[in-house]
Amino acid sequence: MNEKIVVIGAGMAxxxxxxxxxxxGYEVRVLEGRDRIGGRTHTDYSLGTAVDLGASWIHGPTGNPMTPLAQKFGVGGSHTDFDNENGDSLLVFDHDGTPLDVAEYxxxxxxFVAMFTHLTASQLFTLPPGASVAEVMALPDLTELTPLQRKGYDFIGSVSMQLLDAADPTDVDWQMELDYLTLPGGDLMLHGGGYGQIVRGLAEGLAIETAVSVHHIAHHENGVTLETSNGRYHADRVVLTVPLGVLQAGAITFDPPLPERKLTAVSRLGMGLFEKLALRFPHRFWPHHPHYFHFLPANEQSLFGSWINLARFTDEPVLVVHNAGSRAALANQLDDDDLLAAAMTALQTMFGADIPAPTSYVRTRWGDDPFSRGGYSYGRLGSVRADREVLAEAINGRLFFAGEATHxxxxxxxxxxxxxxxxxxxxIMASR
Incomplete structure (x- = not known):
C-alpha cells in the first residue's frame, strides 16, 4: 500500500x-508519548514477579481476542474466583480486623447481583431520568438480610462497584451500567510475563517512536499533519487512540475543531480513577489459599478494601491492593511514606502487629499521568450509549478513533x- 498511516498511542488499541x-501492507508509524509502549497495559518486574499495574485480567477468556494472543506469546494465567465458588478463595475481615464468615457474607x-436482575417495572418507574447506580441499590427491601449479609451487599455496592467503574456509584448512570457485557469463562489473571509480554509481541516489527507527544492535529481533504514534540509528521490517515481523559483535558488541539457532537460525547462520558499498590515482603505471613482479602471499610474514606494475593498464583510474597473512584483520589493525596504506613496499618489490623515491613513496593499514579489522566472510562450521569458510538466515528475519512472508551x-x-x-x-481499509 502507498498510503502512510500514523497511529497515535502504543497502548492496546x-x-x-x-x-x-x-x-x-500499509506503511504504519506509531507515535507514543511515554518512553515505553503499552499505554494502560503496563507490567512492572521490579518486585521479582510480573505485576500488571494497569490491565491485569482477561475478563471472559472464551471468545476473547486476548486469549489466543496470550497463548501465541506464551503468557500464562490462572482463573481467579471473584465469587468464591470453590469456598476458599476469599478471606473477609471487618474494619476492626474481626474475621467474618465468608459463606454468609x-x-x-x-x-446484590439478583437485585439488578429482578427489579420490577414499578420499582424502576420510581427512578428519575438518569438515575445513578446508588439510587438503584437503594430500591430493594433489605430487611430480610442478616447483618453480615448486609455487609456483603454494601461492600459489593460500594468498593466492588468502584473497582468495576473506577468511579463512585453515585456518579454512574445505571442504564449505562447495563450496557457493560462480559464474555464467558470467568476471569483469567495473567502471570509469567503479564500483559507486557503480549504488548511486546504485538509491537514486534512495527515502526514505533516513543517519547513523541502529539499536541496538534490538522486534518484536511489531502491528509493529516501532526505537530509533535519531535517536529511535524504527515500522514494520509491517522488513528487516534489516546484515552478519554487526554481528550477531556484538551491536551490535543484540532484544526478544524472536532464536531460539536463529538465534543459533547467527550464531555459527557466519565474518566474514572483506579490506582494500585503492590508490596513485596521478606516472607508470606498470610494464608496461601485465598485469591482475595476483603477489608471492610469503616467509612467512605477508608482505603485498602480489596487485596489480591499474588502468592497464590506466583508463589512470591507479593500483595496488591486496589483503590478506585474517590478512594483512589484520596490515596493519590498521600505521599509514598504515608500510603505505605496506611497500607501497613490495614494489614496489621487483619494479620497482627508483628508482621514484617515490605522490602519493596510499587504504586501507580494513573490520575497524574499526562498520557492517561485517569484509569478508564465509565458511563457518567448524563451520558448515553450513543456517546460512545459518536466518540468512535471517523472524521472525513482521515481521522479515525479507537480506545476502550469507544467500545x-x-x-x-x-x-x-x-x-x-x-x-x-x-x-481505513474499507475506505480506500
Missing amino acids: GLAAARTLHEA TEGKTH VHYVATAHGAYETGVRAARE
Whole structure:
C-alpha cells in the first residue's frame, strides 16, 4: 500500500490498529508519548514477579481476542474466583480486623447481583431520568438480610462497584451500567510475563517512536499533519487512540475543531480513577489459599478494601491492593511514606502487629499521568450509549478513533480496546 498511516498511542488499541494495518501492507508509524509502549497495559518486574499495574485480567477468556494472543506469546494465567465458588478463595475481615464468615457474607453479594436482575417495572418507574447506580441499590427491601449479609451487599455496592467503574456509584448512570457485557469463562489473571509480554509481541516489527507527544492535529481533504514534540509528521490517515481523559483535558488541539457532537460525547462520558499498590515482603505471613482479602471499610474514606494475593498464583510474597473512584483520589493525596504506613496499618489490623515491613513496593499514579489522566472510562450521569458510538466515528475519512472508551459493551477492558483498534484499521481499509 502507498498510503502512510500514523497511529497515535502504543497502548492496546494503538498496537491492534497498527498490527492489523501493517499485516495488510500499509506503511504504519506509531507515535507514543511515554518512553515505553503499552499505554494502560503496563507490567512492572521490579518486585521479582510480573505485576500488571494497569490491565491485569482477561475478563471472559472464551471468545476473547486476548486469549489466543496470550497463548501465541506464551503468557500464562490462572482463573481467579471473584465469587468464591470453590469456598476458599476469599478471606473477609471487618474494619476492626474481626474475621467474618465468608459463606454468609457472600450471600449478600448474591443478593446484590439478583437485585439488578429482578427489579420490577414499578420499582424502576420510581427512578428519575438518569438515575445513578446508588439510587438503584437503594430500591430493594433489605430487611430480610442478616447483618453480615448486609455487609456483603454494601461492600459489593460500594468498593466492588468502584473497582468495576473506577468511579463512585453515585456518579454512574445505571442504564449505562447495563450496557457493560462480559464474555464467558470467568476471569483469567495473567502471570509469567503479564500483559507486557503480549504488548511486546504485538509491537514486534512495527515502526514505533516513543517519547513523541502529539499536541496538534490538522486534518484536511489531502491528509493529516501532526505537530509533535519531535517536529511535524504527515500522514494520509491517522488513528487516534489516546484515552478519554487526554481528550477531556484538551491536551490535543484540532484544526478544524472536532464536531460539536463529538465534543459533547467527550464531555459527557466519565474518566474514572483506579490506582494500585503492590508490596513485596521478606516472607508470606498470610494464608496461601485465598485469591482475595476483603477489608471492610469503616467509612467512605477508608482505603485498602480489596487485596489480591499474588502468592497464590506466583508463589512470591507479593500483595496488591486496589483503590478506585474517590478512594483512589484520596490515596493519590498521600505521599509514598504515608500510603505505605496506611497500607501497613490495614494489614496489621487483619494479620497482627508483628508482621514484617515490605522490602519493596510499587504504586501507580494513573490520575497524574499526562498520557492517561485517569484509569478508564465509565458511563457518567448524563451520558448515553450513543456517546460512545459518536466518540468512535471517523472524521472525513482521515481521522479515525479507537480506545476502550469507544467500545459500547467491552468498555474499560483490554479486549475492548483491542477490538476498537482492529475496527479502526478495518474502517481505513474499507475506505480506500
